[in-house]
Amino acid sequence: MQGYIIVCSTNIHNSTEFINLSNALAAFSTILDWSIDLTDSDKVLRLVTSRDITLALIVELEQLGIECNSMGTFTNNLRKY
Numbered sequence: 001m002q003g004y005i006i007v008c009s010t011n012i013h014n015s016t017e018f019i020n021l022s023n024a025l026a027a028f029s030t031i032l033d034w035s036i037d038l039t040d041s042d043k044v045l046r047l048v049t050s051r052d053i054t055l056a057l058i059v060e061l062e063q064l065g066i067e068c069n070s071m072g073t074f075t076n077n078l079r080k081y
Contacts, residue, residue, distance in 0.1 A: 004049045005074045009042035011067040
């Protein structure tokens with residue numbers, strides 16, 4: 001099964017924004033796994049998904065006041081999931 005790895009920069013700075021992000025991501029049933037590197041200056045968000053949700057993700061997070069800029073969307077073999 002083919003899936004996607006979506007990599008984005010964000011502006012997450014505090015626990016409230018992190019909780020809002022987490023809740024927003026939970027609403028996407030196509031997200032299989034995600035992580036965010038808060039130590040990176042770009043606050044890199046990495047998602048493993050079964051569909052390309054890049055545009056929907058950006059729109060959803062923008063509505064919450066979270067900047068989300070795509071750094072790339074890559075295809076992935078989802079055998080592991």
